[in-house]
Amino acid sequence: MIQSEKATWPEIKTAIEQNRVAILPFGAHEEHGPHCPLSTDTVMANGLATRLAEQVDGILLPPIPYGETWNTSGFPGTLSLSFSTVKAILMDLGVGLMKSGVKALIVVNGHFGNRAPIELACRELKVKYDFPVLLIDYPGLERLASEICESQPAAPSFYHADELETSVMLALMPDAVQMDKAQAEYPDFPPTFASEPIYLHTFCKSGVFGDPRPATAEKGEKLLDGLTQESMKVVTAFLTKL
Ligand SMILES: [Zn+2]
Known part of the structure; x- marks a missing residue:
């Protein structure tokens, strides 16, 4: 694996000549309850991306620390990018990588x-430029959560x-997790939750969905192994069909 933020351009030139693929973690700057940091989704995406970059000996790009978090x-x-900004970031980086x-x-x-703006950018990079982009969005997460976690999720x-998220954070960045402030909340989801735009603070006080208290670093490692x-x-x- 080569980390582009620590590399020089001749090193990246060589990596490209060796046909190594690029890996981009896309995160968010978003509330994660009173016990986890705003960077939680960025740290988690970066953690999985790093493992994948190691496995495929890829070029790991720095994570995008903001995402589409309006709700x-x-x-x-919480600081949100708009849908069109997320799509534009991926389009710009995709075209840049392709040109290099x-x-x-x-x-x-x-x-x-x-997910939606990234999917749209992936499709556009394929259709307009024939540039292959794969989206990894925590495959198998539901099965892994049911096998490894003790608590029930707040919704399917x-x-x-x-x-789940707290365990992964305890594995990746334990100093940033304040377990003494971890609390459970199982909010009542409005019946129209999946059918209209709804701000989460209107029906959830703490920003926690579920019960973070049984979280451990060991479970986080298992979740990361499974996700990898x-x-x-x-x-x-x-990669086989490239
Ligand atoms: Zn999250």
Whole structure:
């Protein structure tokens, strides 16, 4: 693996000539309850991207520390990019990588709200430029959560500042987690939650969805191992057909 933020341009030139693919973690700057930092999604995406970059000997790009987080913007500290900005960031970086001769890009997304604009950018990079981009969005997460976590998620496949995310943070950045402030909240989701735009602070006080208290670094390591394995199945299939 080569980390582009620590590398020089001749080193990157050589890496590109060796046909090594680029890996971009896409995060967010978003509330994660009273116990996890605003950078949680960025740290998690960077953690998985680093493991994947090691596995494929890729070119690891610095993480994007902001994302599309409008629905938690009622919590101070959350800073959201617009949908079009997220898409534009990926388009610009994708075109730049392509022009410098990189043969493909793997995007590791750490935040749900980024998914739609990233998917749109991936499609546009393919259709307009025939540049292959793979989106890794925590494959197998629901199964891994049910196997490794003890608490129930607040809603099906909804993991936010809960046991899952807190465990991964305890594995990756333990100094930034304040377990003494961890509290459980199982908010009542409005019936129209999936059907209209709703700010999360209107029905959740703490910003926690679920119960972070059983979180441990050991569970976080297991979750990261599982996510790496699941992601590698998709990555291998993608790289094989390049
Ligand atoms: Zn998160």
